[in-house]
Amino acid sequence: MNNERARLNRATNTIRGTLVQLDYLQDLVDAATMTTCKRRAIDDQIARIRSNSSGAMDELASASKIPLIGSAM
DSSP, X not given: OHHHHHHHHHHHHHHHHHHHHHHHHXXXXXXXXXXXXXXXXXXXXXXXXXXXXHHHHHHHHHHHHSOOTTOOO
């Protein structure tokens, strides 16, 4: 059971790191000179990645609340 919880914690921390990197990437994009079309495309992609990462965080959070198979309640 501890191994599964450790894996969930590592996955959660990895996604948190991804979200921090996305914030930094968004700051770089905001400071860069580019066409409106290119900026919009990059902003949309960052938003999709952020949304997917947030959804994964929600899934991990719910998985940590459900007892794992074979574990004591």
